[in-house]
Amino acid sequence: MARRPVVRGASAQPASRAPASAGKARNIKAAKTKPAKTKPAKTKPAKTKRPAAPPAYRLSDIADAQMTAPQQALRDAISSGPRGIRDKLTGPFQIWLNAPDLGLLAQALGAHVRYNTSLPPRLSETVILATAHWWKAQYEWHVHAPIAERAGVAARTIRDIRAGRIPKAAPKDERTICTFVRELYKTRRVSDRTYRAAHALFGDAGMVELAGICGYYAMVAMALNVFRAPLPPGTPRFAIRPYPQHLVQRLTLRDGRDFTLRPVRPEDEPAMREMLQRSSAEDIRLRFFGPMRLDHDFAARLTQIDYDREMALVAEAEEGGRLVLLGTVRIVADPDNVAAEYGIMVRTDLKGQGLGYRLMTEIIAYARSRGLARISGEILRENATMLRMAEELGFERETVPDEPELVRVTIALGA
Numbered sequence: 001m002a003r004r005p006v007v008r009g010a011s012a013q014p015a016s017r018a019p020a021s022a023g024k025a026r027n028i029k030a031a032k033t034k035p036a037k038t039k040p041a042k043t044k045p046a047k048t049k050r051p052a053a054p055p056a057y058r059l060s061d062i063a064d065a066q067m068t069a070p071q072q073a074l075r076d077a078i079s080s081g082p083r084g085i086r087d088k089l090t091g092p093f094q095i096w097l098n099a100p101d102l103g104l105l106a107q108a109l110g111a112h113v114r115y116n117t118s119l120p121p122r123l124s125e126t127v128i129l130a131t132a133h134w135w136k137a138q139y140e141w142h143v144h145a146p147i148a149e150r151a152g153v154a155a156r157t158i159r160d161i162r163a164g165r166i167p168k169a170a171p172k173d174e175r176t177i178c179t180f181v182r183e184l185y186k187t188r189r190v191s192d193r194t195y196r197a198a199h200a201l202f203g204d205a206g207m208v209e210l211a212g213i214c215g216y217y218a219m220v221a222m223a224l225n226v227f228r229a230p231l232p233p234g235t236p237r238f239a240i241r242p243y244p245q246h247l248v249q250r251l252t253l254r255d256g257r258d259f260t261l262r263p264v265r266p267e268d269e270p271a272m273r274e275m276l277q278r279s280s281a282e283d284i285r286l287r288f289f290g291p292m293r294l295d296h297d298f299a300a301r302l303t304q305i306d307y308d309r310e311m312a313l314v315a316e317a318e319e320g321g322r323l324v325l326l327g328t329v330r331i332v333a334d335p336d337n338v339a340a341e342y343g344i345m346v347r348t349d350l351k352g353q354g355l356g357y358r359l360m361t362e363i364i365a366y367a368r369s370r371g372l373a374r375i376s377g378e379i380l381r382e383n384a385t386m387l388r389m390a391e392e393l394g395f396e397r398e399t400v401p402d403e404p405e406l407v408r409v410t411i412a413l414g415a
Contacts, residue, residue: 055228056228057227057228057229057230058226058227058228059094059095059098059227060098061094062094062097062098067097068100070100070101070104071097071100073100073104074093074096074097074100074103074104074107075089075093075097077104077107077108078093078107081107081108081111082111082114082115083111090139090229090230091139091140091143091220091224091229092106092110092220092223092224092229093107094229095223095224095227095229096223106216106219109212109216110216110220113209113212113213113216113217114128114213117206117209117212117213118202118203118205118206118209119202119206119209119210119213120151121147121151121152122148122151122152122153122174123173123174123177124213125144125147125148125151125153126148126153126157126161126174126177126178127177127181127210127213127214127217128140128144128148128213128217129141129144129145129148129153129158129161129162130161130177130178130181130182131181131185131214131217131218131221132144132217132221133161133162133164134181134182134185134221135185135218135221135222135225136225136306137220137221137224137225138224138229138231139224139229139230139231140217140220140221140224141162142231142232145158145162153170153174154167154169154170156169156170157169157170157174161178164308164309164337165337166178166179166182172201173201176197176198176201177198177210179194179197180194180195180197180198180210181214184211184214185214185218195207198210242307243263243265243307244263244307244311247261247262247263247313247366248260248261248262248263249261249262251315251358253350253353253354253355254352254353254354255353257317257353258317259315259316259317259326259355260315260316260317261313261314261315261316261358261359261362262313262314262316263307263311263312263313263314264302264303264305264312264313264314264328264330265303266300266303266304267303268303268314268325269296269299269300269302269303269304270299271316271323271324271325272299272302272303272314272325272328273294273295273296273298273299274324274325275324275325275326275327275328275345275347276292276294276298276299276345277294278347278348278349279345279347279348280348283345283348286380286383286386287343287345289380302328302330305330309332309333310330310331310332310333310340311330311331311363311366311370312328312329312330313328313329313330313359313362313363313366314327314328315327315328315355315359325347326346326347326350326355327344327345327346327347327350327355327356327359328344328345328359329342329343329344329345329359329360329362329363330342330343330344330363331363331366331367331372331375333370333372337370337371337372338372338373338374339372339373339374339375339376340367340372340374340375340376341375341376341377342363342375342376342377343377344356344359344360344363346359356389357389360389360393361393363375364393364411364413367413368413372413373412373413374410374411374412374413375410375411375413376408376409376410376411377390377408377409378400378406378407378408378409379406379407379409380405380406380407381404381405381406381407382405387407387409390409393411394411395409395410395411396409396410396411397409398410
């Protein structure tokens with residue numbers, strides 16, 4: 001089972017004690033700590049907005065008459081290969097014209113992993129679709145969804161992949177590939193169980209080729225997303241879950257301070273970094289199981305999320321005439337949306353205000369609303385206060401094999 005999908009560790013402390021907490025919750029029991037009071041949220045009438053225009057392509061469009069000799073060589077190599085002659089280079093090929101030497105090597109690798117591996121087209125296209133969905137690579141999906149269907153991937157399977165589900169009605173080899181691809185991208189590793197299941201079907205050479213297909217099409221997806229490769233006019237884009245505005249609410253801490261609880265946004269990165277920097281080294285250690293480099297990249301990973309797969313709630317309040325973050329809680333679901341890992345952090349100077357407890361109850365309620373079956377987390381065994389709060393919330397404990405310093409807590413989210 002893959003652990004700690006977003007940030008390492010889930011050592012949290014209850015609201016009465018620690019800022020840096022990470023745990024999980026179950027059927028909520030009455031706690032000794034009083035939760036923050038809820039005030040009715042003031043809502044404004046929703047405004048009608050026009051659909052946002054597709055983002056602009058970030059590179060120049062290079063016409064044939066403008067091509068240099070290396071660019072022409074790239075165009076000719078693509079046209080003479082298995083992809084055939086094209087009226088115009090689009091997608092990754094359009095991008096690689098700006099670096100034709102790289103493009104020449106990349107397109108040759110792409111031709112091999114798409115057309116010349118031991119995996120039949122039905123399976124290689126399944127890999128490509130799973131990759132396109134994970135990276136939300138619009139162009140990659142647009143091109144390969146019809147190719148996959150022609151190669152024998154069922155329309156129902158394609159719908160499942162697009163919805164982020166393992167296609168349970170698909171053949172075993174397609175299900176195995178979807179599990180492998182998603183676990184690889186999510187954890188940057190593949191468990192022994194997942195590896196054995198795939199290896200039994202594809203063997204040594206097939207496994208190397210499978211990893212190679214993932215690597216090539218992940219590279220393609222990165223290029224498409226970074227440079228905003230345009231889709232043909234009128235092509236529908238992925239229905240990525242919009243910002244969940246309905247989760248925004250106004251609450252009050254024990255000291256009477258009002259705050260807003262809302263889903264995190266990418267622009268929260270500076271405030272998230274400040275919140276972490278204002279927490280004690282001990283709280284950071286308890287939360288992340290060791291010292292952390294609290295830089296831009298780390299904070300960005302905590303604030304740039306896909307609401308389809310995870311949720312992070314932040315507590316925001318005004319201090320000194322500006323908005324700051326007081327704490328945050330998150331869950332990251334597995335590919336099947338059955339179970340989730342959680343983590344929680346409350347700023348050190350806000351212990352004892354009921355914020356940590358309230359964050360936990362809100363994320364548990366959200367997880368239930370999404371139909372998750374359970375939430376789990378890992379806590380340092382020395383973190384007695386967090387373990388006590390987890391128990392009050394209804395979590396059950398178990399030891400972590402080969403890691404005696406950790407306790408795993410899990411809560412079932414039955415209706």
